[in-house]
Amino acid sequence: MAVREKGPLTEPMYYVLMSFLGQEMCGTEITEFVERKTAGRVKLGPGTLYTLLAKFQDEGLIAETSVAGRRRTYQITGQGRAAFRDELARLRACVDDGATALGRLDF
């Protein structure tokens, strides 16, 4: 059963959640991570990021760990990891299905 019941993650959501897998992150670090990882394809402004972080916090996928001045740091929760795994499995299935279909066509 899917951990996250609100449907699949969008691309920005997927990458933001991915950014927490290795370590705790603050706002600008998340942006840098996502931009680096996607070679600049996915960009995050503060409005978009704030909405996503608020959404993830509401759903219990991430939690705030520390506040240092204006920097707030977040970490992924167990539920967040599970949601990410689910999404990864879904994407893999999509990729496999696509590859199979393409292979059949090529053949």
Add this chain to the structure above:
Amino acid sequence: MKRTYKFTPVSMYDIQGLEKWLEKLAAQGLFLKKYRPLVCTFTRGESRRVRYRLEPCRYGIDGPPDDMLDLYQEYGWAHVGGVNHEMVIFSCDNPHAPEPHTDPDIQLEQWNKLARQARKEFRQMVVLILVVLLGAAAILFWGGTPLAKLLTFRSQLLWWSLYMILFPLKDLAVNYTRARELTSVIRELEGRPKQRRLWFPSRQFFSWMGAVLFISLAGLFVFILRHPDLGEAKPVTEFTPLTLTELETGQPEHREVFYGTPLWSPICWCQWRVLELDGRRWNSEPYRFLETRWFDLPVSSLAVPAARDLLASSMKLEEDILWNAAEPVVWSTREYPDAGADWLSVADSEDGSYHTAVAALEDKVVLVRYIGSGSLTDYLDKIVDMLQ
């Protein structure tokens, strides 16, 4: 720091218009200090290119959430102020800072949330207005004499009722406009063509209306303060009222308290109330009391129905402490079609102490309530004369 005030030329929901106006002023060296729907405050500084962005976010008296402001600050966007506790204004003078929203779908989601809230509040306001209107209708129609109630409404009650009805109505219009304007914002963000504009006033209209209303009320308050005699007893000019001296023949010793008060009600702006009381017997039963209420109605078609309502209401003997009875009173009523009025009726209590008469002629109605040993039937001509 020198402050400058400027009239706000655009509606608060004309997001792009407002952002562009603020950016234009920043280029002229004026930086937003405080946003208001009518007049914004600016501080003067060195002119430079500044970007302004409005972000949807509902917040309470504590202001927008700190985590939001912190995150925006981290990206170079400074919090400047708020609009109507549901939008936050950010500014940024770093040309390399990213735009707040890089995902239009997420941005749209935020605006949709705000619009849904606005529509919900509009629906709640409709329900509230219906409840208020139903309550007002119940007060008016309870007892089956709505015209009498409207005619004899106390002015304080009227003001209170106006407050109770007009203010929610104004809020309803404001909420309707807000919901429409937010829907327009969303359509614009979705890239859909603008809706055919049904007429609805802008939020600015209500701000101006509120300012005009406030100034008018302040003017009225000053006028009332400068005319302390308003509402005081005055000589009655429109008609000659009946007197206790005429009715109580043979008892000329009573002391008269006699005065006329001009009054008004929602449907009758010209009316008089004349009270006369036998003061000597006030503390002992039975006292003598005479009240004449005279109405100049705006339309003559209301006169007879109003007269019937007034008689029915008067026979209930429950309006005030002077016209009251401890025990239920049995009435005998008689109409006088040939007395020279469009309608005239007199009601007397079985024990002969309570008397009431109501007459209507064209657009005027007179109501007489009398406690005493005389008879109103003997003064029908005089009653009709009050209507001439």
